[in-house]
Amino acid sequence: MSMTLTxxxxxxxxxxxxVDAGETVWVNVDILMTHDVCGPPTIGIFKREFGDDARxxxxxxxxxxxxxxIFTNDKYANRNVDILRAFAAEQDLPHxxxxxxxxxxxxxxxxxxxxxxxxxxxxxxxTDSHTCTAGAFGxxxxxxxxxxxxxxxxxxxxxxxxxxxxxxxxxxxxxxxxMAKDLILQIIGDIGVDGATYRAMEFAGDGVMRMDxxxxxxxxxxxxxGGGKNGVIEPxxxxxxxxxxxxxxxxxxxxxxxxxxYHSVRRYKSADLQPMVAKPHSPDxxxxxxxxxxxxxxxxxxxxxxxxxITDFEAAAKIxxxxxxxxxxxxxxxxxxxxxxxxxxYFDGETLWNIFEQAGAHMGEASCAACLGGPSDTFxxxxxxxxxxxxxxxxxxxxxxxxxxxxxxxxxxxxxxxAITGKITDPREYLPVEEDVSAGGAS
Amino acid sequence: MDKTIKGKAFVVGNDIDTDQIIPAEHLxxxxxxxxxxxxxxxxxxxxxxxxxxxxxxxxIPFTAPDKFKSExxxxxxxxxFGCGSSREHAPFSxxxxxxxxxxxxxxxxxxxxxAVDGGFIIPYESHDDLIGNIxxxxxxxxxxxxxxxxxxxTGKSFPLKKLGDVIDIVEAGGIFKYAxxxxxx
Numbered sequence: 001m002s003m004t005l006t007x008x009x010x011x012x013x014x015x016x017x018x019v020d021a022g023e024t025v026w027v028n029v030d031i032l033m034t035h036d037v038c039g040p041p042t043i044g045i046f047k048r049e050f051g052d053d054a055r056x057x058x059x060x061x062x063x064x065x066x067x068x069x070i071f072t073n074d075k076y077a078n079r080n081v082d083i084l085r086a087f088a089a090e091q092d093l094p095h096x097x098x099x100x101x102x103x104x105x106x107x108x109x110x111x112x113x114x115x116x117x118x119x120x121x122x123x124x125x126x127t128d129s130h131t132c133t134a135g136a137f138g139x140x141x142x143x144x145x146x147x148x149x150x151x152x153x154x155x156x157x158x159x160x161x162x163x164x165x166x167x168x169x170x171x172x173x174x175x176x177x178x179m180a181k182d183l184i185l186q187i188i189g190d191i192g193v194d195g196a197t198y199r200a201m202e203f204a205g206d207g208v209m210r211m212d213x214x215x216x217x218x219x220x221x222x223x224x225x226g227g228g229k230n231g232v233i234e235p236x237x238x239x240x241x242x243x244x245x246x247x248x249x250x251x252x253x254x255x256x257x258x259x260x261x262y263h264s265v266r267r268y269k270s271a272d273l274q275p276m277v278a279k280p281h282s283p284d285x286x287x288x289x290x291x292x293x294x295x296x297x298x299x300x301x302x303x304x305x306x307x308x309x310i311t312d313f314e315a316a317a318k319i320x321x322x323x324x325x326x327x328x329x330x331x332x333x334x335x336x337x338x339x340x341x342x343x344x345x346y347f348d349g350e351t352l353w354n355i356f357e358q359a360g361a362h363m364g365e366a367s368c369a370a371c372l373g374g375p376s377d378t379f380x381x382x383x384x385x386x387x388x389x390x391x392x393x394x395x396x397x398x399x400x401x402x403x404x405x406x407x408x409x410x411x412x413x414x415x416x417x418x419a420i421t422g423k424i425t426d427p428r429e430y431l432p433v434e435e436d437v438s439a440g441g442a443s
Numbered sequence: 444m445d446k447t448i449k450g451k452a453f454v455v456g457n458d459i460d461t462d463q464i465i466p467a468e469h470l471x472x473x474x475x476x477x478x479x480x481x482x483x484x485x486x487x488x489x490x491x492x493x494x495x496x497x498x499x500x501x502x503i504p505f506t507a508p509d510k511f512k513s514e515x516x517x518x519x520x521x522x523x524f525g526c527g528s529s530r531e532h533a534p535f536s537x538x539x540x541x542x543x544x545x546x547x548x549x550x551x552x553x554x555x556x557x558a559v560d561g562g563f564i565i566p567y568e569s570h571d572d573l574i575g576n577i578x579x580x581x582x583x584x585x586x587x588x589x590x591x592x593x594x595x596x597t598g599k600s601f602p603l604k605k606l607g608d609v610i611d612i613v614e615a616g617g618i619f620k621y622a623x624x625x626x627x628x
Contacts, residue, residue, distance in 0.1 A: 024608060037467075037470050037530065038529070038530065038531065040473070041473075041474040041475070041531065041532070044473075044474060044475045048475075049619050049628075050628075068470075069471065074471055076471035076472055076473075076479070077471045079471075080471065126529075127529060127531075128528070128529055129527065129528045129529040129553060131529075143528075143529035143553050144529060144553065144556070144557075145529055145530070145531030145553065145556065145557035145560065145561060146474075146531040146557075146561070147531060147557065147560045147561040147617065147618060147619070148556065148557075148560050148618065151560075151618055151619065151622070154628065155622075155627070155628060159618075161608070193458055193523060193526055194458070194522055194523035194526065194549060194551070197523070197549065197550075197551065197552055198552050224527075227523065227526060227551055227552065229552055282458060372462070372467045372528070373462070373466065373467045373468055374467055374468060375468055375471065376468065394460070394462075394527060396458075396460040396462050396463065396526075396527060397462070397463060397490065397491075397492050398462050398463065398466055398490045399460075399462050399467075399527075401468075403490065403492055
């Protein structure tokens, strides 16, 4: 019987010829990733269970990327980075990206591909729910807790229940005013925040396969907001080119068998898509931008693993160039590489950095920053009753700081257009008109 | 499971995410240090909006201000309890506050896994939505053998789903104890 891509990866990782959805299998782990929030307790569990002198199962397979609470005076947060540093030194870990050095990266889910750890056909576990981002590369990737991560550190193995797969197909070219974020907000709005619980979400169709890797990553990044276990996209030449440019690792890509058994298949006509938002206080509280147009805002935020990649800023800059922002606007590159790219990437004769700075935006350092609130001195944190439109991934109560704040999730286009007017604004009002010509021509 | 859990219930709504269970700003404390870990009990469920904290009327903190332990032993939730981040600090904080079980109609996957593998609290699933059937402060008892929850305040009982695949890990007390028992580590 045919297997899905997710089933094939888990079969390979468990040393079996086949697995079926619903089975529990023990898999060998190719990469374990952790960061400054969950790394210290993971290390604590590892030492408690395996002994103070224990060594990790394979130091080449452990990746530690501090990214959450970096630019803060919180003494406990800074202590946590010290714990990571000491552990990396003690275990002689080659893949530790220390704060305050040239190796510092920023947001792990964007740094992982940059550093070549997102490898088709492999298994990645990370102590962060957005680890699912790496599924864009045809990897099985999912978030776990500290106990499971401590178990992997000592054994290199973990039990996993093989998920059924929900398939989402986008037929036809994506209109120029639509971004991957609009697709995933549409899907989550359709299935609900628990609509994919225990399941894999696969994205397919020419609308998806024409996207670059960063667009695909935006889709898989937010499967956790639908409750999904992992997101996955079949790898292709776009994937292979991206990965090969960043690692010599000899990966073995896997693909869906012909006609595997899916939990469900949903089809979307790309041409019908609209710019979307998720209203407060849930990622599935969907509305079209048209429906909430004019909603008053006090802040705009562009950043995070979801919306802080270079292509996200290219999109935002295209709209913001030549304008002043009408509300407090925070620009937070996901990684140090993205921050560098902001200064070397030009739009219309100007660097992206200058475009945002001249528009009056606050420019931040690479980290998770206010996406998840964080310590009270976190850059861009919502401290009170702000109404924010954001390129990030969650808008549950208190997610970006204060419980009193309201967060609208949207694409970089929509956030940029709204930052200019101070109200929720349709990006089509700011995008060059000639680009709209192809909008109806899909499928 | 022959375990019986008895105590006061604390009722919250649907889609209680991990930022509501333990807000991100508090994740800086050590989970090992006996002084620091107490703060997870103090701030457990502190991110739930006031009017939804302690249903049906709200306005009840799970852990009273300036305390480290909660007076509530069983948390009653709706669908998708524990959605959001993978932070294990979430089920840990409920345990640290003194809770022993959650009863919800459904769980987010990672929270469920963390609760079980860490051996922190038992995540029971109910067939019925209990939010309207149990009020915060009601005296309840979970019978782990018969798989029912009794509400002594109202006299009503409700069936719970069997723990299924994970029962061996729950009974062992977490993934490490389970693995040791089976000669895996």
